[in-house]
Amino acid sequence: MRISILGGTGDIGEGLALRWGRDTDHEIVIGSREADRAVTAATRYAGQLQARGYDPTITGDGNEAAVRGADVVVASVPPYSVADAIEQLGESIPEDAIIVTPAVGIKRDDDGVHYHRPSVGSVTRLAADAASESVSVVGAFHSVPAQRLADLDDPLDMDTIVIGDDTDARTTILGLANEIEGLTALNGGPIANAPEVESLTALLINLGRYNESLHEAGIRVVSPDRPAYDS
Ligand SMILES: NC(=O)c1ccc[n+]([C@@H]2O[C@H](COP(=O)([O-])OP(=O)(O)OC[C@H]3O[C@@H](n4cnc5c(N)ncnc54)[C@H](OP(=O)(O)O)[C@@H]3O)[C@@H](O)[C@H]2O)c1
Numbered sequence: 001m002r003i004s005i006l007g008g009t010g011d012i013g014e015g016l017a018l019r020w021g022r023d024t025d026h027e028i029v030i031g032s033r034e035a036d037r038a039v040t041a042a043t044r045y046a047g048q049l050q051a052r053g054y055d056p057t058i059t060g061d062g063n064e065a066a067v068r069g070a071d072v073v074v075a076s077v078p079p080y081s082v083a084d085a086i087e088q089l090g091e092s093i094p095e096d097a098i099i100v101t102p103a104v105g106i107k108r109d110d111d112g113v114h115y116h117r118p119s120v121g122s123v124t125r126l127a128a129d130a131a132s133e134s135v136s137v138v139g140a141f142h143s144v145p146a147q148r149l150a151d152l153d154d155p156l157d158m159d160t161i162v163i164g165d166d167t168d169a170r171t172t173i174l175g176l177a178n179e180i181e182g183l184t185a186l187n188g189g190p191i192a193n194a195p196e197v198e199s200l201t202a203l204l205i206n207l208g209r210y211n212e213s214l215h216e217a218g219i220r221v222v223s224p225d226r227p228a229y230d231s
Contacts, residue, residue, distance in 0.1 A: 001176070004070040006031040006063050006085055007077035009041040012102055012141065015149025016074060017045045019180045021056030022152060026176075028058045031066030038066065052152070064092045072098050072176065079103040079116075079123050083130035095134040098169045101127045102141035104201040112206040115199035122194035124163060136169030138162060139191070140177055143200045145216040149180075156182030158218030161197045163188040186221060 003020060005013045008030035017028050030045070032038035038060030046058040060066075067073050067089055077085050082103045086093070093099065103123040105116035118126050124139035131137050140162045148154045160177050162185050164170035170187065177185035188197050200219060207214045222228045 001026045001071045002029065002069055003027070003072045003074065003176075004029045004031055004066045005074045005076050006066065006089075007075070008032065008060070008066075009037050010076055011146035012144075012149065013074070013076035014041070014045065015144075015146045016076070016141070016180075017042075017058055018048065018152060019149055019183075020176075021045060021049050021058050022052070022054050023181050024179045025057075028056065029066045029070070030058065030060040031063040032060065033063060035060070035062035035065070038062065048152075064089060067093050067097070070094060070097050072100060072173070074100045074102070075127060076102060079105045082123055083126045086127055086130040090132065093132070093135055095132075097135055098166075098172055099127060099131055099135055099137045100141070100173055101137065101139050102144075103127070104142050104198045106202050106205070112209060113202045115195075115202045117195055117199075122191065122198050124191050124194040124198065128165070128191055136164060136166040137191070138164030138166075138169050138173045139188075139194050139197060140173050140185070142198055143204055143219045144183065145204075145218060148216050148218070154182075156180070156218070157220065158182070159184045159186050159221050161186050161188035161200075161219075163191055163194050163197055165190045 030042040042060030107116040128137035174185040
């Protein structure tokens with residue numbers, strides 16, 4: 001699979017590139033508004049993995065070139081830029097590609113951070129509205145702290161909730177997320193459920209601020225059939 005990471009020079013893009021580069025054979029293309037920046041980042045990520053004995057395929061290019069031929073495009077850019085970035089790339093994104101957005105709208109005040117729900121309901125919906133009809137949009141990785149993804153010694157042991165209207169696309173991204181060691185992908189249903197998923201990130205950031213032991217926390221959903229820890 002060819003995975004293009006728009007804004008792959010940033011924090012969550014770095015973490016995803018390192019994890020997929022280590023745990024899978026997928027071809028990773030780092031995208032940036034500046035091709036040179038993407039090449040520099042891709043070289044750095046590949047070097048980091050090679051130093052650990054892995055042989056990843058990670059290259060870099062400008063965003064528009066990076067999405068050509070992509071099976072999956074991760075829109076790893078700030079939430080207020082997701083729709084513009086998708087619109088600008090328009091037909092460069094292959095017709096049958098899946099766009100994945102980890103974007104979460106948050107605003108800060110003195111008390112903490114708060115979910116900033118766009119008028120259409122969620123950032124995932126904004127992204128879906130900006131994409132062409134043939135492209136499926138899926139939300140994932142919202143509650144996964146970028147720093148922990150990029151720390152390859154971190155076992156993660158956390159969940160991510162995947163949402164999307166197209167069940168095939170959602171299944172593909174559930175699989176892609178599950179390929180990351182230590183991450184378990186949970187099916188969150190269609191994009192109508194995105195606000196609940198996106199708003200979890202603000203909760204986690206606030207818990208980290210008010211509880212010393214909860215910095216960079218992720219989520220782990222437990223149930224009688226799924227205990228907190230594997231015994
Ligand atoms: N950080 C986290 O822990 C985390 C966790 C879960 C989800 N998220 C979500 O993941 C997304 C990326 O987060 P991040 O922390 O990786 O962000 P970031 O580091 O601030 O930005 C990612 C990349 O986006 C590109 N970018 C910046 N402004 C842009 C613009 N106006 N238009 C297009 N591209 C732009 C930049 O790449 P170039 O300058 O190279 O183009 C930048 O390196 C956000 O939507 C965030 O809500 C983040």
